[in-house]
Amino acid sequence: MHTDDNNETSSLEKVELAIISELTLHRYQIPLSPTLPVATQRIDQRSGLVISAQLNHAQLNHAQCESVEISPLSGVDTNNKPLVGFSEESLEQVIALLQQQLPLLINKPLTELANIASEIKLPSAAFGLSLLATKFSSAFQYAHVDDRKISLFYYQPNTTNEALAAKINALPKRTYAIKVKVAQASIEQEIQFIHQILSINPKLKLRLDANQGFSAEQAIEFLACLPKASIEYIEEPCQTLKESRMVYQALKIPFALDETLNDADYQFTMFDGLAALIIKPMIIGNIDKLAKLIETATEHGVRCIFSSSLEANLGINDLATLAAQLTPDEIPGLDTLANFSEPLMLENNQLNPQVTQLINRYTNE
Incomplete structure (x- = not known):
């Protein structure tokens, strides 16, 4: 006779077996004031993408949804000159890649998201998709974050x-x-x-x-x-x-x-x-x-x-x-939000409609 423990599927396994039922791709643009330094250049706006994924699994009893930001550090500065020395890919290249890859993930298990992330050549997209897969884990959701900053x-x-x-x-x-x-x-x-x-x-x-x-x-x-x-x-x-x-x-x-x-x-x-x-x-x-x-x-x-x-x-x-x-022993350098005129994500964990627009929605419906 099997015990309940043997019959139970761990929460991690449940998430890994869960199916991706919906993916949405949004674009954002947020003005910066004052301008932010990018090496010796300056930018007065920040543009990027948000991917949201919804998982469904009978054993989860409810849908789970997570979102990530993908924002290559490229584009032009305040003098309309290309940013030099950071992301080589453009936002448009990332959009084109995601529009090709995201539909292929619908009705696939979450593990497929990490597999695709390991194969993608554009670093910002590879990071974003691997992060999206990671965010569904309990280790990420319950990590202790030090509130100190540099x-x-x-x-x-x-x-x-x-x-x-x-x-x-x-x-x-x-x-x-x-x-x-x-x-x-x-x-x-x-x-x-x-x-x-x-x-x-x-x-x-x-x-x-x-x-x-x-x-x-x-x-x-x-x-x-x-x-x-x-x-x-x-x-x-x-x-x-x-x-x-x-x-x-x-x-x-x-x-x-x-x-x-x-x-x-x-x-x-x-x-x-x-x-x-x-x-x-x-x-x-x-x-x-x-x-x-x-x-x-x-x-x-x-x-x-x-x-x-x-x-x-x-x-x-x-x-x-x-x-x-x-890097639990180090304080990260993440003090760059003061110049953003609007938040991307609101306090209710919803995207800010003032700065985002929907590009695509992929679903199994």
């Missing part, structure tokens, strides 16, 4: 010292580090800006992000004027890894890799001075690829820190949860 700062010529002090003093008491974008204004202005920050709160540690904006000489000149003990690391100081390593050799200030990871052929290699990988899942690809990269880097003592690709609130919230699962 706040983002960058030099703005019209910001007064009083306004800067107010922002710094408003940081949560547990804040120990902030992220500062550099290589965007003159070296003198940014040195002064960082000294202003440290004069307000000398205990703050700085994660500097140059987005490959310095030459080796400029990076050395810049960093030599800052208190070394206050710098955790500098992300991508120079355009080439050779130059970034030269900066480390000169000053022994650790560096992190960010844009270097955007290369589809990137393979982890350990270097002296490499302190962290800044991981943008929307640009790197599916979750299995992320997990393997994190495992390899961690084995070499390199920190892995999740960072946003300027997603809207649906994507940011999911990144926080994924970071809690894959």
Whole structure:
């Protein structure tokens, strides 16, 4: 005689066996104010997609629905010039791919979603579909998310010292580090800006992000004027890894890799001075690829820190949860929502009709 435990199908198995009964594809566009920096460029709006999936299974007793954001960091800046150095695929390419793939998933088990995600070549779509499959798991839904964040700062010529002090003093008491974008204004202005920050709160540690904006000489000149003990690391100081390593050799200030990871052929290699990988899942690809990269880097003592690709609130919230699962000892850098004029996802867990429009709905009805 079998026990109830033997007869019962686990909740995980129920979800994996559940059938995809409906998929919807929405497009969104949200104005940004003030503009957001993308390396040395600026954007004044963010566009992307939302996929929602509904599962049906007799043993679930009810339909389950989850949504994900897919927003490649591409398009044009405020000067109508193409964004350089981030997602290679356009939003239109992702839409075309999803319109081809999503109908094939109707009436298929959830596991097929992960299978397709592993085969797709466009990183943002691969990440989004693998995340959608993951979001139905109880491990994701009940993950403990740390509410701490690494706040983002960058030099703005019209910001007064009083306004800067107010922002710094408003940081949560547990804040120990902030992220500062550099290589965007003159070296003198940014040195002064960082000294202003440290004069307000000398205990703050700085994660500097140059987005490959310095030459080796400029990076050395810049960093030599800052208190070394206050710098955790500098992300991508120079355009080439050779130059970034030269900066480390000169000053022994650790560096992190960010844009270097955007290369589809990137393979982890350990270097002296490499302190962290800044991981943008929307640009790197599916979750299995992320997990393997994190495992390899961690084995070499390199920190892995999740960072946003300027997603809207649906994507940011999911990144926080994924970071809690894959990098539980690190606080992700996800402080990019303040510039969004509207939320993508409302508090009732519904899409904001003011910024979204339906592209397609696929169903088994």
